[in-house]
Amino acid sequence: MKPVVAVMVMAVAVPASADAVQDIKAARAAYNAAIAARDVAGVRAALGSDYIGIAGSGGETIIGADAMADYFARSFKTPGFLGFVRTPDMVTVAAPAERAMERGRWSGGSLSGRLSGEYLAVWVPTANGWKLRSETFVTLARGAAMGAPPKP
Numbered sequence: 001m002k003p004v005v006a007v008m009v010m011a012v013a014v015p016a017s018a019d020a021v022q023d024i025k026a027a028r029a030a031y032n033a034a035i036a037a038r039d040v041a042g043v044r045a046a047l048g049s050d051y052i053g054i055a056g057s058g059g060e061t062i063i064g065a066d067a068m069a070d071y072f073a074r075s076f077k078t079p080g081f082l083g084f085v086r087t088p089d090m091v092t093v094a095a096p097a098e099r100a101m102e103r104g105r106w107s108g109g110s111l112s113g114r115l116s117g118e119y120l121a122v123w124v125p126t127a128n129g130w131k132l133r134s135e136t137f138v139t140l141a142r143g144a145a146m147g148a149p150p151k152p
Contacts, residue, residue, distance in 0.1 A: 025088060027132075028086060030046060031043065031046035035083045044065055047065035047132050050064070051063075051064060051134065054137065055137060056137030056138055082111065086121075087107075088104040089103055089105065100124075102120070103121075105117070106118070106119050109143075114142070114143035115141070115143075116143070117137060117139045119135055121134065122134045
């Protein structure tokens with residue numbers, strides 16, 4: 001009986017599978033692609049309904065997935081808007097896999113200037129895959145005008 005209990009404890013303590021990490025990276029890639037394509041529905045699909053975002057430069061909060069989708073809908077119509085790309089450096093999935101943390105770099109902006117920095121995101125599993133619960137962006141650099149959109 002004791003060996004069975006030990007195996008069960010070890011199974012619970014094993015970190016989440018690499019599949020969860022790959023699923024989150026794929027969800028991030030789809031989100032980047034939706035921004036590049038100016039696809040509001042694609043942006044919204046990446047977000048959990050209780051999404052909270054904190055902007056990088058001024059620290060403004062965007063509360064709710066619909067509010068973030070609206071933010072992008074307005075941005076996509078803004079002349080000179082070129083988009084944003086988020087590039088994960090690390091994804092760590094909790095054990096059990098009730099949430100995950102993604103940390104990485106972001107860049108983007110408009111024809112009038114480039115912004116870049118780092119971000120931290122929280123993902124949660126749902127019946128429709130991993131969704132973003134929150135993102136916090138920190139602007140660390142402002143640059144010159146951009147000539148082309150960032151690549152996802």
